[in-house]
Amino acid sequence: MAYADQEVGKARDRERFRRRTEERIAAGLCPRCGTAPPAPERTMCAPCNEKRNAASRARDARLRAEGKPRRDPVREREYERERSRREAAARQAEGLCVRCGRKPAAPDRSSCEPCLEKRRAADRARYAAGKAAGLPYGGANADAKRRAGRAKSKQRQKTRLEAGLCIRCGQHPPAGGGTTCAPCRKKRQVAEKRQYAERRAAGLCTRCGAPVHDGLSRCAPCAVIDEAGRNPERKNARSRKLYAERRARGLCTACGTPSQGASRCAPCAEKSYHGSAHFKGIPVWDPSFTVIELDTGREHGPFDSEADVALCLAFEKLDRNRVEVVSDASPMASLTSWG
Template identity: 45%
Template structure:
């Protein structure tokens, strides 16, 4: 039967609570729920502490709002706040003394004043809230005392302090050989990538160039043509610099004078095999686009309607001559035989891909187009009224059979016996003539040797 006396009932409940608490403390369990282990340095588990904190925060905010509405100290609620403070003088002094005592105790124990993770999160939330409030009010987000500069979020003194502090930090980090002013490189790179991704998505959604954000991109592209050209020039300069330094043009690793290091070359081979058709289609599309614009099909610079600019033509000619002089294939740099320009594999592949009729049709069309535009049909230089310019006309005339005369063929020899008039031959080599005389047992004074080479052939003919 329950006790009817409230005092007795409360005494029994307190005794039962003390027994339960001591039992849970002896077992190392949370004093509140008795299920989980308590948090480090606490008597309750984290779940119970969070419930208690939430309830205390709600009660604290409600009580504080009521006291502030009544013009009282939000801590004690009995006195008015001190001038310029939110608490009264007594509560403010007590709070400061308690904070100093707590800090001293924790410092003596070697523990932080607050949980570092919670403290950081609280400070960040407070800074974000303060930044938003000051920005909405048009004040400096750093000091909050004066108005911010037009179009900025800080005042001039705060901006100057920030710049000086950043310069000092970067100089100190540079002297120590650190990146990003001494900040965490991985965090800075991650933040930069996220910012770049957000900016790119916003510009792409707005139909702008993802690089400059000003002009509209090319059809089917994400960047405008000036930005694409700048990027190509930068890549070309970086490639030349790495190649001159003997590094891999892709990853900047040592490559022993080769264009690509071993891993990059292997990856390029795998990728080319995997996406060969897609790469060829992309190359054809890029070639057609550049030809339609009148740009160089190799580097993309303006070429006045020619397939390649003078720089690319000269580079290709020098590369061709160097590979021919080295005795390697002009296409894949594999060794060749008998002075051939291409190796067997490249020659076979070219013969299989080559369409003579298409080449002839393209040449005829090019001839007609250039002649209609008043250009040289061979080099594309201005040549109004005539098919070829002077240098090309001279080379064309010098390569014709009329200009070069009768070709000098290999001479032949005939042996005639003086006594009988019998002819032996003709022979293609002088050694054959000697063998004939020895076989027939004839002396040099018994025969006449005739050669069909004209004395003037070396002056009027040409040889291969």
């Protein structure tokens, strides 16, 4: 029957087709031809299945010859994902392995033990290949691995803190009101000192490992971060505690070496004095000499000794009366030379 509105006709045809299909399925017949029962584990009978398969093969061959995909890739992926989810849910409801569907799943797992072992072997092989190629995390997604590792570490630390255990080993209670036990703290300090020494020797930032200049221990960004995050009260309290402990043990409060009852050992005391704001007078430096020609104003030098000045006059063939020798000496030299 023709309809004036094609959309109305299509809707009624779909409704009629759906109703006819439901009636045939309810009667145990093939929904396509309605004359024979469906084949085992199929919804259509064998002749209809064969006709449909032949038509599909012909369509696939035609599309392949035209260089077109057999199906819409997006729709195919969505269909396969949905089918896989339905299949996994059905197998899990029956207590079977979601991968093979033949054996019962392992305890607290969704797959059976053979499938789990196959997956582990594949993961190990993939990791080994990626590691041999020099890829981080064996070629896996580095960002995802790091996020998962941080989340797992945070959860593990939280669990151990609630249980009153060391967050690193989880075997001993924390020491000194901290979060790690004494052995773990000592191991960490040894590792940090070794890393600090290695980076200092290599001229790198002791915090991030980036190159530094002028022999500094930290690069500019790390120095800013440390300064912003530094707590003066905490630092002063720690310094006072360390000072009291070393004074009670008769050690130098600066380096911790024996100081014979003094607050500082001799080297540290001298270093502290030279670095203080105490008035030390004018420094004494080695004298230097400069020869200036009176006629031309040309300068020779500077020289470290009067003997070098004499050699300069002889080499340049200069008259002693036609030059001026300027001496740059410390004012303290005249006072200390009498000693």
